[in-house]
Amino acid sequence: MDEQLKLDGNAAAGSLGEVFPFEMTMAEVVCDHCASENFVGALMVYQPPMTLGTVVRCPGCDNVLMRVVHNSGHYWLEMRGARHLRIPDGSSVAAGEAAAEE
Amino acid sequence: MATQPRPAAQPGRLLWRVGEVFEVVEETPTTKSLVLSVPGWEGHKAGQHVDVRLTAEDGYQVQRSYSIASAPEDERLAITVDRIEDGEVSPYLTEDLMAGDGLELRGPIGGYFVWERGLGGPLLLVAGGSGVVPLMAMLRHRAASGSGAPAKLLFSSRSQEEVIYRDELERLAEADEKLEVVHTLTRSQPEGWEGYARRIDEEMLREVAPSPSEEPLTFICGPTPLVEATAAALVELGHDPAGVKTERFGPTGG
Amino acid sequence: MVEGFISRGFRGRRRQPNNAQLPPGQYETKGFPVLSAGPTPHVPLSEWDFTLVGEIDEAKRWSWEEFQALPSEEITKDIHCVTKWSKFGTRWGGVSVDTLLGNVETSAAYVTAFCDGGYTTNLPLEDVTGGKAWVAYAYDGEPLEPAHGGPARLLVPHLYFWKSAKWVRGLSLLSHDEPGFWESLGYHNYGDPWREQRYQGD
Ligand SMILES: Cc1cc2nc3c(=O)[nH]c(=O)nc-3n(C[C@H](O)[C@H](O)[C@H](O)COP(=O)(O)OP(=O)(O)OC[C@H]3O[C@@H](n4cnc5c(N)ncnc54)[C@H](O)[C@@H]3O)c2cc1C
Ligand SMILES: [Zn+2]
Numbered sequence: 001m002d003e004q005l006k007l008d009g010n011a012a013a014g015s016l017g018e019v020f021p022f023e024m025t026m027a028e029v030v031c032d033h034c035a036s037e038n039f040v041g042a043l044m045v046y047q048p049p050m051t052l053g054t055v056v057r058c059p060g061c062d063n064v065l066m067r068v069v070h071n072s073g074h075y076w077l078e079m080r081g082a083r084h085l086r087i088p089d090g091s092s093v094a095a096g097e098a099a100a101e102e
Numbered sequence: 103m104a105t106q107p108r109p110a111a112q113p114g115r116l117l118w119r120v121g122e123v124f125e126v127v128e129e130t131p132t133t134k135s136l137v138l139s140v141p142g143w144e145g146h147k148a149g150q151h152v153d154v155r156l157t158a159e160d161g162y163q164v165q166r167s168y169s170i171a172s173a174p175e176d177e178r179l180a181i182t183v184d185r186i187e188d189g190e191v192s193p194y195l196t197e198d199l200m201a202g203d204g205l206e207l208r209g210p211i212g213g214y215f216v217w218e219r220g221l222g223g224p225l226l227l228v229a230g231g232s233g234v235v236p237l238m239a240m241l242r243h244r245a246a247s248g249s250g251a252p253a254k255l256l257f258s259s260r261s262q263e264e265v266i267y268r269d270e271l272e273r274l275a276e277a278d279e280k281l282e283v284v285h286t287l288t289r290s291q292p293e294g295w296e297g298y299a300r301r302i303d304e305e306m307l308r309e310v311a312p313s314p315s316e317e318p319l320t321f322i323c324g325p326t327p328l329v330e331a332t333a334a335a336l337v338e339l340g341h342d343p344a345g346v347k348t349e350r351f352g353p354t355g356g
Numbered sequence: 357m358v359e360g361f362i363s364r365g366f367r368g369r370r371r372q373p374n375n376a377q378l379p380p381g382q383y384e385t386k387g388f389p390v391l392s393a394g395p396t397p398h399v400p401l402s403e404w405d406f407t408l409v410g411e412i413d414e415a416k417r418w419s420w421e422e423f424q425a426l427p428s429e430e431i432t433k434d435i436h437c438v439t440k441w442s443k444f445g446t447r448w449g450g451v452s453v454d455t456l457l458g459n460v461e462t463s464a465a466y467v468t469a470f471c472d473g474g475y476t477t478n479l480p481l482e483d484v485t486g487g488k489a490w491v492a493y494a495y496d497g498e499p500l501e502p503a504h505g506g507p508a509r510l511l512v513p514h515l516y517f518w519k520s521a522k523w524v525r526g527l528s529l530l531s532h533d534e535p536g537f538w539e540s541l542g543y544h545n546y547g548d549p550w551r552e553q554r555y556q557g558d
Contacts, residue, residue, distance in 0.1 A: 003395070003396060005390065005392050006395070044395075046392060046393045046394060048439070049439055050390070050391055050392060051391050051392055051393040052391070052393070052438060052439065052518060052538050052543060053393075053538070053541060053542075055393045055394065057394060057395075062394060062395055062473075064394070064474070067541055069538075069541045069542045069543070071542050071543075071554070071555040071556075072542070072555040072556065072557050072558070074542060076541045076542040078540070078541055
């Protein structure tokens with residue numbers, strides 16, 4: 001049962017869209033623990049109502065890459081586990097499509 | 103005392119807005135499509151979802167994600183919801199909501215689990231239960247945009263009565279020799295059924311899926327266990343993991 | 357935010373008004389929802405241990421077998437999850453934290469529970485002593501399932517259930533308070549359900 005709570009990065013697109021002004025599933029993240037690089041859409045996600053906040057993990061090593069919580073008038077964003085994010089700025093549709101084809 | 107200016111509560115384009123239920127369509131005994139009129143909706147891509155939020159009189163709120171079922175070309179936005187017996191949101195959406203009611207939502211959301219005509223094919227779509235919803239948007243878009251990309255849908259349902267979009271899938275496949283729809287019925291089968299009657303497994307995928315050398319664009323969607331088993335089996339069969347995109351619906355959705 | 361929008365006829369999960377057993381804002385559930393922020397760890401019992409570390413005279417360690425040999429207790433308590441469900445009369449078996457701390461000399465005022473999978477939660481020492489907290493390895497007379505935190509979880513029923521850390525492996529005794537996994541991200545540092553301390557500032 002508990003293994004069934006895992007979702008894909010896409011499922012976090014809504015909460016990430018509350019703190020970032022970009023479509024975040026096509027952003028790439030480098031894991032600080034195992035150095036693997038993935039699209040946010042390909043990461044693992046645990047989120048309410050199955051847990052207390054949005055928790056985004058590395059599919060390779062389970063490391064927590066991002067956490068987002070929204071409560072009492074604030075957003076909380078923690079990203080210690082992510083070395084960096086590479087975010088398409090949306091200026092070129094073709095760039096996103098090329099990435100999707102990789 | 104000076105107050106700090108507060109930034110806009112919802113940056114970007116992800117605003118909550120109220121759509122109106124235009125029509126409720128029964129798809130199966132437990133599944134309904136909600137056709138919505140959403141003022142100012144600026145379109146979507148096949149595979150994207152919306153977040154739906156329900157608010158009670160006392161302010162209590164819950165929120166869930168639902169894939170968009172309609173093609174970008176369709177006049178109205180549609181979602182298809184399967185009723186989970188002891189669920190909080192899906193019974194409301196499938197039983198209480200009526201034409202004319204308002205429904206708060208935001209979207210379209212997501213850009214990773216998306217197929218557009220320009221991405222070509224061949225397409226391999228694998229669905230369990232309501233996991234067919236975003237894949238149906240892809241098939242509807244494929245048909246409406248005149249894409250000639252070869253496509254296969256492997257669709258697992260419990261019984262024939264529970265096959266979502268059954269008639270429409272049959273019509274689409276009949277009209278299009280490049281589209282093949284393969285069903286597996288896991289719990290009960292109609293008399294004389296010659297199709298698959300078990301859960302999706304490696305052998306079934308070997309028979310149905312294009313070979314890895316054809317480099318299919320693969321989209322798998324449904325309950326988390328089905329998605330995990332299917333993705334693992336495809337990689338085992340030699341498919342490139344980077345070409346396999348997944349959308350887990352969680353414990354339910356099957 | 358669409359100001360003032362109400363979903364016609366939506367009530368949410370049934371909420372029982374004026375039940376003195378329910379803390380404010382909670383509803384009763386008969387089920388036992390599984391909450392999880394990550395994959396379930398599967399540590400073989402032969403590799404499992406429970407440790408006390410930090411500001412103590414001497415670190416302590418129990419293997420699974422040694423832990424089972426400690427005096428155990430039967431505990432029946434109501435539990436309250438910050439996601440608003442409460443479950444009445446849950447039955448647990450395990451070792452009181454008083455038993456674990458029995459011969460320990462410490463100047464600590466706080467503990468941080470640490471777990472397989474990396475989860476942590478912080479509590480005042482006085483909230484895990486005096487018969488208020490256990491390390492539970494049985495539920496309803498059966499070994500605790502991995503989904504619910506097995507082989508062993510912390511049980512601190514007087515606080516919101518995120519404090520009852522699943523897959524617990526030890527306690528770190530500290531002189532200063534160190535916010536845990538959710539406490540460092542906007543959830544309340546203490547988490548008393550009767551005072552509805554869900555979020556920072558509540
Ligand atoms: C990206 C995405 C797209 C989706 N698209 C669709 C779609 O197109 N159509 C569709 O029908 N669904 C879709 N879903 C699933 C949908 O979001 C809901 O999860 C589903 O409708 C159930 O919601 P509910 O409120 O009715 O049930 P819930 O109240 O969430 O409960 C569901 C079931 O799980 C049990 N449960 C709840 N929480 C736990 C827990 N913590 N541990 C164990 N059991 C628990 C409940 O008892 C119940 O049996 C999608 C999900 C995602 C992530
Ligand atoms: Zn990693």
